[in-house]
Amino acid sequence: MNAPAVDPAVARIVEAGGPQIPGLLAAVEERLAAVARSHGAVLAEHASATIAAGGKRLRPLLVLLAAGPDAVDADAVRAAAAVELVHSATLVHDDVLDTASLRRGRPTVWATAGRGMATATGDLLFSRAFAELAANDSVEQVRVLSWASSALAHGELVQREDAWRTDVTLDRYLFRCELKTARLFEAACRLGALVKGAGADPDALEALGRFGHHVGLAFQLLDDILDVSGPAEKTGKHRGTDLLDGTVTLPFILARERDPELASVDGRSIDTPERAEAICDAIAATGALEAARERALGIVAEAKAGLPDLPQRPALELVADGVVERYS
């Protein structure tokens, strides 16, 4: 199985990361396919579809880059696969909860096989992620991944708890982003640094972890901004889907402070795509999108500035730039 087609930004990162990266990314795909095949035909079908629909492999790439050129290849590949398995498991469960028929243009497991198969598929991918790390013989890696996967589930709880609450504070929003996105990015970088042979000293490990955290946070902020700013041609969906789902994000939080009329909007009144688009326009009119974007760019700058002076620094900087570029 070949690595999926990569976009130009990812191609540049792969190039800067060193000659070993393309081969390792292909090995991660092999590893993911092998896991999908390992529990019978039904899982193979559903898990393969999910994994194939997984997108840009940003998290495995972070693992491989953080691991650096001297890491033991098989260990780096297993750690990268483990992070992607947790990410895939979350996507399968999210599709069940959102009753989503398509993800990246492909039918979801929920759509083709139903709720039961999809829930079990997600559970299996979770379990197999930990088996990958056990094969790396590293309790520390297990600790890092279980910390991140606990955070993902906790973030989902927080999001549901806060649904339709327009009084969500900035701190609460950032906490949710940390749980739902930043910690898995941080875990990817930490896992890379912990791989056998990576040779990261404790300071570099912490610095790489902070880098991943900031990149993940910026990734989520920019994603949330895009949902309000559109255009629909870029996102493939109407503007304001988060508002329709009752999820309050940074642009709305900032706009509310600037526009008393927005501050008085009841979240549940946003119940049609037209109404959601109108609220998006009102948010944009306050300048909140620029303010939110500025905050995200500041976080990316912080991520890059804090990188330790390692051989993989240029490639990691490109990852940070690529996250911004994706949303510009």
Add this chain to the structure above:
Amino acid sequence: MNAPAVDPAVARIVEAGGPQIPGLLAAVEERLAAVARSHGAVLAEHASATIAAGGKRLRPLLVLLAAGPDAVDADAVRAAAAVELVHSATLVHDDVLDTASLRRGRPTVWATAGRGMATATGDLLFSRAFAELAANDSVEQVRVLSWASSALAHGELVQREDAWRTDVTLDRYLFRCELKTARLFEAACRLGALVKGAGADPDALEALGRFGHHVGLAFQLLDDILDVSGPAEKTGKHRGTDLLDGTVTLPFILARERDPELASVDGRSIDTPERAEAICDAIAATGALEAARERALGIVAEAKAGLPDLPQRPALELVADGVVERYS
């Protein structure tokens, strides 16, 4: 928090297991409650309810007994909590899939908080199970638990794949029981034997694992027999709920070989409680319930005969007897 009320069979096992067992079981409850409290108020509410509804704590008891009197207490407690967390996670997800309102007389997370909260609660309990084992500093324990939790999810897939198929073979049925029940029981015994200080040699480890496997298998067979035999006063539900769910189990498989009329029944035609009860009567008339029970008792005897000569042997034998007693 005190240990929940235990039934007399469990009380005898606790007594035979040694003076340390009641304190350790109480410590497991404390540990489970601490995990439930560790991710905010919403999780605390839902996870606590699930954990409290968890029943007899048979799996943690197996961990503690297999660990023996010389194991390090804190490690044995964490391993026992980890197994129960995986079991609880499975129950929460099962309740979502079955849209079950009550479990052991208490409202399920699905019923009180909805699908999203319940799925995330299950995911969090899974993740925290691995964090417990990481705290035990044992990659081998992580490996054993991820093997068992993968099997649980795989078993769920197999069950859904086989739904409404009346031609399920005996081997296929036993494979499903192995995945859905026996491997977590086996993992409980292996984890106990692997706990720091347990001092099980490789032969004892394997023998304890086989014991757990057999006890788990018998547990599932007897549970499936009870669903057909009733009485409803004992199970709290109509006879034949498995048949109504499209789940073919041992009594039906054996009865089909004995009664051509049963062999020609279409699973989907069993669509009312009355029809299910009638099929249960037809199964009972073939003598298949006695044959199934004999098979289960043979597995229990095999479990007991294979136990190594350890101080905890009498208590483990009582566990095996207790599984039979529960269903007699």
